[in-house]
Amino acid sequence: MKTLLHNLVISGKGNERRPAQLLVEGEQIGAVLKPGEVVSADTRLDLRGALVLPGVIDGHVHFDDPGFTQREDFATGTRAAAAGGVTMVVDMPCTSLPPVTSAENLQTKLEIIAPKAHVDFMLWGGVSGNVLENADWKDQVEGLVDAGVAAIKIYLLSGMDTFRDVTPEQAQIVLELTTRRGLPVGVHAEDRQVVEAARSAARARGGDSPLDYASARPAEAEISAARTLRTLCRKTGARIHIVHIASWEALDIVTEARSEGLPLSAETCPHYLLFTDADLKRLGALLKTAPVVKSQRDREGLWRGLETGEILYVASDHAAGVWPEEKNTGSIWTDYGGVPGVELLLPTLFSEGVAKGRITLERLVEITSRAPADFFGVGRRKGRIEKGYDADFSVINEHSTWTVRAEELHNKNRYTPLEDMALKGRIQETWVRGRRVFVRDEVGRETFAERAPGRFIRRGGSS
Numbered sequence: 001m002k003t004l005l006h007n008l009v010i011s012g013k014g015n016e017r018r019p020a021q022l023l024v025e026g027e028q029i030g031a032v033l034k035p036g037e038v039v040s041a042d043t044r045l046d047l048r049g050a051l052v053l054p055g056v057i058d059g060h061v062h063f064d065d066p067g068f069t070q071r072e073d074f075a076t077g078t079r080a081a082a083a084g085g086v087t088m089v090v091d092m093p094c095t096s097l098p099p100v101t102s103a104e105n106l107q108t109k110l111e112i113i114a115p116k117a118h119v120d121f122m123l124w125g126g127v128s129g130n131v132l133e134n135a136d137w138k139d140q141v142e143g144l145v146d147a148g149v150a151a152i153k154i155y156l157l158s159g160m161d162t163f164r165d166v167t168p169e170q171a172q173i174v175l176e177l178t179t180r181r182g183l184p185v186g187v188h189a190e191d192r193q194v195v196e197a198a199r200s201a202a203r204a205r206g207g208d209s210p211l212d213y214a215s216a217r218p219a220e221a222e223i224s225a226a227r228t229l230r231t232l233c234r235k236t237g238a239r240i241h242i243v244h245i246a247s248w249e250a251l252d253i254v255t256e257a258r259s260e261g262l263p264l265s266a267e268t269c270p271h272y273l274l275f276t277d278a279d280l281k282r283l284g285a286l287l288k289t290a291p292v293v294k295s296q297r298d299r300e301g302l303w304r305g306l307e308t309g310e311i312l313y314v315a316s317d318h319a320a321g322v323w324p325e326e327k328n329t330g331s332i333w334t335d336y337g338g339v340p341g342v343e344l345l346l347p348t349l350f351s352e353g354v355a356k357g358r359i360t361l362e363r364l365v366e367i368t369s370r371a372p373a374d375f376f377g378v379g380r381r382k383g384r385i386e387k388g389y390d391a392d393f394s395v396i397n398e399h400s401t402w403t404v405r406a407e408e409l410h411n412k413n414r415y416t417p418l419e420d421m422a423l424k425g426r427i428q429e430t431w432v433r434g435r436r437v438f439v440r441d442e443v444g445r446e447t448f449a450e451r452a453p454g455r456f457i458r459r460g461g462s463s
């Protein structure tokens, strides 16, 4: 089966849009052609001048399945992904029961989620304080690596009893093992002692406002953890990746480390690029996350880091609480921390980044597709529009403007700090391995593929 997509543009250098035709053969890209080049095809589709990007990979989502499916499940999460132009998600190991901390748990999870996946997915494996209590924890981690996890996740500060944090000393032992197996380690990088001291001080004052919560998670917590990880990088040579960085000073430490030749990198999330503590004050729990949004200076530093390449990629950290109950508990301290964002990742980066001239289209492709594909070890089949690559496409109508409404999103619990924000660029279609999994037509009608064609992709690229 050959399908020719025509009347479209693909991205080139800088902000270049290159008119092209794409021949899809089965699940792969058969050819990238110039407009008008004659080729035989079974079907031809006119994309009405849309911009076709390599499929977006969201490297950090919490889809909670199985175990916390009142918050999200794999069907709703991946439908939202498809509607947002995301063609592959990488799900975190900590927010399901059982957590993905052994090959056996991974298999249990896979049987439940694989039939529900509307887009491709990879799985992070995890090493928690709980796991380290088992005498055979090293075998567990080896088992995860053999099962094809995308990378390993640890927390230097965790609020979850089912997935506790590790000390820097424990982290070092884990890093020695993962380095031997050639796997990167993603770290929730906030210093536990710094946060505990700041939180005690805020609670002792009796504070219960969004800014009291922010004061309990100061930038110093991220900065101190980044220093710890730089030291661990020096000691072990481990490939360490700081997830959801929010502090520009912490990012500076990552940049310095890399100039020393250390394999340290960082990702950030749209909420840190869009909002500051002034918005947290206004929006309250709706914008509660960990780390917390920071100052205007941090926000600007993160945008700069995106354009210069100091930040490797952007992920949503999609994490939804039960709405409205878990976000309105009566106290900022007990309100659920996390925002759903998989569907808005590409639209916000396109609108606030490319359309506003903060980053080029070329950088957008790097930070949403190419860099995560390489990071998760699937850069030879995903992340590029080239012959032989998976036919994963995020198709954008660049000229369409729209307004974000939580009730129109597709994940399970619909709330967003972006409510009422006007965005430029609307997702028109999403393709996963040669199948159109989502279409939004000219009058806004939305259609999802009937079957859920998403597949488990192992590190290294086999599925």
Ligand SMILES: [Zn+2]
Pocket: 060, 062, 092, 317, 319
């Ligand atoms: Zn997360």
